[in-house]
Amino acid sequence: MTSRLSVRLARLLNMVPYLIANPGISAAEAAADLGVTTKQLMSDLNQLWMCGLPGYGPGDLIDLSFSEESIEVTFSAGMDRPLRLTSTEATALLVALRSIVDMPGMVDPSAAYAAIAKLEAAITGAAPAPSVLPGAEPPVEPPEVATVRAALADGRALRLVYYSASRDEVAERVVDPIRIVLVDDNSYLQAWCRQAEGVRLFRFDRIEGATELDEPAAPPRDATDRAAGLDLFQDDPSVPLARLLIRAEHAWVLDQYPMHRVRTNPDGGLEATMRFATLDWMARLLLGFGSGVTALGPPELVAAVRDRSTAALAAYAEAGLTESGI
Incomplete structure (x- = not known):
């Protein structure tokens, strides 16, 4: 059985006890509760007329009285309680x-x-x-998380105060929410960013503030495709690209940072690239890896890492924290 058919079957099996518990409910209300369109609901109700007990004659099949204004179950064929897990x-x-x-x-x-x-x-x-x-x-x-969920449910645009790790900055963005997604064990708001004019993922633990705006969310139609913007590491030619040499024992950094593997060297080392926004932030990041990751380019990044390393060693020497004194 296909997943689509199995979902419909589960809905049909639970629809009768739901309708018995809500006699006279309108088709629009029932469709909203069941997560389907009114058209799909009416199709399901017509299908239920064909369901019931063996014999499949009068008194065996489920009987209903329904219109868009009211739905009543007149004979349940024993399906009075929801299925149990x-x-x-x-x-x-x-x-x-x-x-x-x-x-x-x-x-x-x-x-x-x-x-x-x-x-x-x-x-x-x-x-x-x-x-x-x-x-x-x-x-x-957190209030900002509740605001995002509420705006998504209300179909409203949002103003976010967001920390971008790659740019090492906090900025305001006006976005049109699309959905909430789970990617690599982190939850994100998938939204159309009006500033970037594209679909972006905003990690919830980096949203520092959120305000629901008094205007409807209006992402472009093609932006609502489920695959749109799910690549966290989209190449942006306007952002500098670092070329890196990663030692074999530090290969784990590929899973923790937005890096693209280029090749694997005979010694097990890896060459990769990574987009970055500020030279200062990227240099600090690479220094944290010690000798595990080496900057190959661009030249200004290599120079920044070298200068910071030299300054750090000089500070250690001045404090008497040389290798022999630690």
């Missing part, structure tokens, strides 16, 4: 929730902790535990 399914869901609850922006923490408590109770058979430890404050997400 198996212990394996509940455990998998619990693990997934715990893995994202501390990632800013992914979920509402208070709702996630409440869901975790209910799942744990369902698995153990005990009464639901409090969503937080006794005496502890309920989890509250």
Whole structure:
């Protein structure tokens, strides 16, 4: 069964108890709750007429009375309660929730902790535990994260105060939110940046402030494609490019920084490139790697690293912290 069909089947199986619990609900309200369009909902309702008990005659099939104004279930064919999770399914869901609850922006923490408590109770058979430890404050997400999630839900533009690690600066951006994504164990707001005129990813833990604007978000149509802007390390020819030599035992830096591998040398060393915005920031970064990473270019970066290294050694010597004195 394809994933699309399995999703629809799960929705159909749970739709009857949902409609029984909400008699007379309008098609628009039900579609919003179930996460589908009104057209899809009406198609599902027509499909339900074909579902029921073996025999498939009068009194066996689900019976409904529905229009866009009101939906009523007149015969449920025994499907009065939602499907229940198996212990394996509940455990998998619990693990997934715990893995994202501390990632800013992914979920509402208070709702996630409440869901975790209910799942744990369902698995153990005990009464639901409090969503937080006794005496502890309920989890509250940072205000800027809550603002971003609210603006996304409201379809509003945002003004962000954002720290760019590659540029080593804090700047304001006006963006049109698209969605929240998880990339390499970090959560990001995917949005159309009006300043850069392109799709960008804004890491939640680097958003220092957010203001919801009184204007609708209006990203270009092609910008809303799920793959748009998901490459964190897009080449920008306006930003300087560093050429680096990385020793084999420091290959891990490729996983931690926006570097592109160019080649692997016979000794196991790697040559890579990395975009950077300020010479000062890039020089400081490379000095932190010691002899593990060497700047090959551009010349001004090589000179900056050399000058900083010379100054650091001179400061150590002046303080009496030479190799023999440490």
